[in-house]
Amino acid sequence: MNTRKKKSTRAATLADVGRAAGVSAMAVSAALNETKTSARISEKTRAKIAKAAEKLGYRPNVAARALAKRRMNTIGVSVVWEGDEPNVYFVEILSGIIEASARFGQTVTVFTFHDWKNDMEKVREVCDGRIDGMILVAPLLTKELAATLPRHTPFVALHANTETEGIVNIESDEEQGAHDITASLVSLGHRRIMHISGGRGLVGAERRINGYRRALAEAGIEFDPSLLVEANFTMYEGRNSMMEWIDAYGKDKLPDAIFCASDSIAMGCLEALASSGLRVPDDVSVCGFDDTIAARTTVPQLATVRQPLRLMAARALEVLMKRIESYHGKSQDTVASPIVFKTTLAMRGSVTRTKKISG
Amino acid sequence: MNTRKKKSTRAATLADVGRAAGVSAMAVSAALNETKTSARISEKTRAKIAKAAEKLGYRPNVAARALAKRRMNTIGVSVVWEGDEPNVYFVEILSGIIEASARFGQTVTVFTFHDWKNDMEKVREVCDGRIDGMILVAPLLTKELAATLPRHTPFVALHANTETEGIVNIESDEEQGAHDITASLVSLGHRRIMHISGGRGLVGAERRINGYRRALAEAGIEFDPSLLVEANFTMYEGRNSMMEWIDAYGKDKLPDAIFCASDSIAMGCLEALASSGLRVPDDVSVCGFDDTIAARTTVPQLATVRQPLRLMAARALEVLMKRIESYHGKSQDTVASPIVFKTTLAMRGSVTRTKKISG
DNA sequence: CTGAAAGCGCTTACAG
DNA sequence: CTGAAAGCGCTTACAG
Numbered sequence: 001m002n003t004r005k006k007k008s009t010r011a012a013t014l015a016d017v018g019r020a021a022g023v024s025a026m027a028v029s030a031a032l033n034e035t036k037t038s039a040r041i042s043e044k045t046r047a048k049i050a051k052a053a054e055k056l057g058y059r060p061n062v063a064a065r066a067l068a069k070r071r072m073n074t075i076g077v078s079v080v081w082e083g084d085e086p087n088v089y090f091v092e093i094l095s096g097i098i099e100a101s102a103r104f105g106q107t108v109t110v111f112t113f114h115d116w117k118n119d120m121e122k123v124r125e126v127c128d129g130r131i132d133g134m135i136l137v138a139p140l141l142t143k144e145l146a147a148t149l150p151r152h153t154p155f156v157a158l159h160a161n162t163e164t165e166g167i168v169n170i171e172s173d174e175e176q177g178a179h180d181i182t183a184s185l186v187s188l189g190h191r192r193i194m195h196i197s198g199g200r201g202l203v204g205a206e207r208r209i210n211g212y213r214r215a216l217a218e219a220g221i222e223f224d225p226s227l228l229v230e231a232n233f234t235m236y237e238g239r240n241s242m243m244e245w246i247d248a249y250g251k252d253k254l255p256d257a258i259f260c261a262s263d264s265i266a267m268g269c270l271e272a273l274a275s276s277g278l279r280v281p282d283d284v285s286v287c288g289f290d291d292t293i294a295a296r297t298t299v300p301q302l303a304t305v306r307q308p309l310r311l312m313a314a315r316a317l318e319v320l321m322k323r324i325e326s327y328h329g330k331s332q333d334t335v336a337s338p339i340v341f342k343t344t345l346a347m348r349g350s351v352t353r354t355k356k357i358s359g
Numbered sequence: 360m361n362t363r364k365k366k367s368t369r370a371a372t373l374a375d376v377g378r379a380a381g382v383s384a385m386a387v388s389a390a391l392n393e394t395k396t397s398a399r400i401s402e403k404t405r406a407k408i409a410k411a412a413e414k415l416g417y418r419p420n421v422a423a424r425a426l427a428k429r430r431m432n433t434i435g436v437s438v439v440w441e442g443d444e445p446n447v448y449f450v451e452i453l454s455g456i457i458e459a460s461a462r463f464g465q466t467v468t469v470f471t472f473h474d475w476k477n478d479m480e481k482v483r484e485v486c487d488g489r490i491d492g493m494i495l496v497a498p499l500l501t502k503e504l505a506a507t508l509p510r511h512t513p514f515v516a517l518h519a520n521t522e523t524e525g526i527v528n529i530e531s532d533e534e535q536g537a538h539d540i541t542a543s544l545v546s547l548g549h550r551r552i553m554h555i556s557g558g559r560g561l562v563g564a565e566r567r568i569n570g571y572r573r574a575l576a577e578a579g580i581e582f583d584p585s586l587l588v589e590a591n592f593t594m595y596e597g598r599n600s601m602m603e604w605i606d607a608y609g610k611d612k613l614p615d616a617i618f619c620a621s622d623s624i625a626m627g628c629l630e631a632l633a634s635s636g637l638r639v640p641d642d643v644s645v646c647g648f649d650d651t652i653a654a655r656t657t658v659p660q661l662a663t664v665r666q667p668l669r670l671m672a673a674r675a676l677e678v679l680m681k682r683i684e685s686y687h688g689k690s691q692d693t694v695a696s697p698i699v700f701k702t703t704l705a706m707r708g709s710v711t712r713t714k715k716i717s718g
Numbered sequence: 719c720t721g722a723a724a725g726c727g728c729t730t731a732c733a734g
Numbered sequence: 735c736t737g738a739a740a741g742c743g744c745t746t747a748c749a750g
Contacts, residue, residue: 382720382721383720383721383722384721385720385721385722386719386720386721389720400719400720401719401720404719404720423726425726426725426726426727426728427725427726428726429726
């Protein structure tokens with residue numbers, strides 16, 4: 001019962017304001033913007049202009065400004081996201097980006113794709129001037145695909161984990177984090193430690209596997225291939241992998257602890273254990289990776305490797321802004337890549353000392 | 360080690376393509392767009408133009424197009440979001456909107472605010488032509504504030520739950536959903552049923568309280584004020600309220616079941632119960648409202664009232680597109696408000712029959 | 719079937 | 735200190 005009929009009146013333009021204030025549109029532009037030329041507008045004129053603008057409710061037309069300045073003041077965020085899972089990882093990233101974008105007066109446009117490989121053409125399409133730069137949320141992006149990105153748009157990638165000419169990459173020392181949490185499990189008395197990894201072949205997944213194996217080796221624990229299973233960084237796969245493992249080996253073969261390559265995998269793993277009647281951490285300790293907010297919503301709360309996702313996302317935005325400036329010739333700043341953040345451990349209730357030791 | 364030096368060459372324009380094809384820019388525009396005029400371009404010319412455009416990698420400049428057409432082809436999504444909680448509700452909404460936007464060739468820009476009241480000015484600022492219309496994710500928006508929204512932008516609101524002139528509102532039959540899940544708890548043998556409500560005064564919260572009380576009344580169960588506590592639709596508040604209640608009344612006074620006004624509240628409630636050593640559903644049944652993806656990530660999985668959030672979000676986008684068309688005079692379609700979706704029950708493991716009955 | 723002109727609302731040199 | 739002009743790249747009438 002309520003669709004507005006007609007645009008009552010068109011929005012005020014610079015010319016309108018100029019007319020009202022008795023000056024040219026150009027003077028209004030100079031006065032309202034913080035350009036160097038603006039310094040040369042007299043205080044009196046400036047006040048007149050401000051009053052007229054206020055009265056007319058003047059708002060600059062972004063399209064016109066973008067056309068003249070070749071800047072949209074909007075940055076894109078591309079992510080592969082099926083949407084049938086919460087993807088708390090992305091939520092953290094997005095909020096970090098949006099928060100930072102406000103500081104730069106930028107607007108954030110989100111593009112979601114189903115699959116980097118099949119949708120790369122769409123990514124290119126979107127780089128047609130509607131955004132000034134793009135942040136790729138890229139854990140699943142391969143080097144080959146990254147190489148096909150257009151060259152006329154500045155990119156910054158989060159977790160691409162592999163260097164591509166022209167793209168600044170932001171990541172964390174995942175290998176170390178994986179090592180540290182595995183070592184921590186060992187120090188709690190665990191020996192048979194399972195790792196549910198991300199998709200094999202993905203650099204991030206391999207790094208976590210390496211950290212895991214390094215910690216085992218340092219502790220003199222022989223690597224047991226039956227304790228390394230794969231899940232594609234999703235809750236769904238985490239649950240499945242755990243279920244299949246229990247079916248194959250039986251509950252009596254259960255490891256002391258399970259280190260999952262992501263919080264999502266860990267959540268699936270928790271579910272599988274619960275539905276098999278196994279208790280965490282009494283029967284088995286579980287930990288994840290990322291420290292998304294989800295790690296604090298499971299019962300018990302999930303021990304995990306913390307990556308400062310918000311900070312990393314904010315940094316991505318900052319670096320992108322710098323690159324956009326330099327792209328437009330405003331600066332010559334160069335940004336080193338990759339930028340690596342430190343991981344830390346967040347030990348919580350899902351992990352405990354082994355009974356033999358604690359009891 | 361990699362910041363690109365200079366824009367190698369400016370992007371091809373319509374004029375460039377025209378020059379290459381030996382026609383005017385206007386002919387290129389007509390040929391490339393699906394305008395009525397385009398029908399009058401000969402097949403031969405059209406082919407020439409297509410080839411030239413392809414060869415030059417022509418991509419229309421969105422800013423120029425937006426300026427000429429007065430359409431940005433982008434829609435805004437505004438949400439109040441502190442970001443210190445996952446807000447799975449918003450994640451569902453956003454993915455529904457993005458999915459639908461692709462079908463309409465629209466781009467989605469996300470604006471987050473801390474507080475409708477203090478940030479309303481920012482909402483207005485953002486309605487300056489950079490978006491063609493706005494979807495308000497508005498559970499916390501009051502009628503008074505909604506009334507101050509600018510009149511020159513088409514709005515559609517999700518869960519505003521209160522009619523405002525000029526705004527189409529999309530909601531669900533929450534009162535009924537709250538009634539149904541409460542009645543369902545009763546039918547499982549529960550008598551002392553607690554309700555942790557959303558913020559008092561919010562229409563959505565009051566509706567759920569009403570449904571809860573109606574079901575109790577129908578079952579001849581007297582309303583017990585000590586079993587109605589408030590939490591502001593957040594996990595944090597859900598945990599706090601539950602904790603405080605246990606402190607105040609003691610575990611022995613625990614109700615049979617707890618109906619939380621949102622999945623987020625329920626998650627906090629689950630956490631509080633777990634940290635108090637109480638088991639769900641053995642000691643107490645718990646259910647939520649929304650059926651966000653989070654309801655399936657808790658252990659046990661959360662029984663809840665399902666609102667089809669994705670569908671509702673998609674509908675919001677569709678309605679908004681219709682309103683934008685009519686706003687631009689392309690159509691005179693009118694959309695009734697509110698649009699009400701049906702809720703359904705999703706019973707899961709967090710709820711069980713009372714022992715007295717089942718045992 | 720195709721083109722020349724004007725205009726969308728802003729900014730950026732260039733004059734004065 | 736301020737203005738007239740040209741241009742950003744597109745679309746929309748209007749001619750022919």
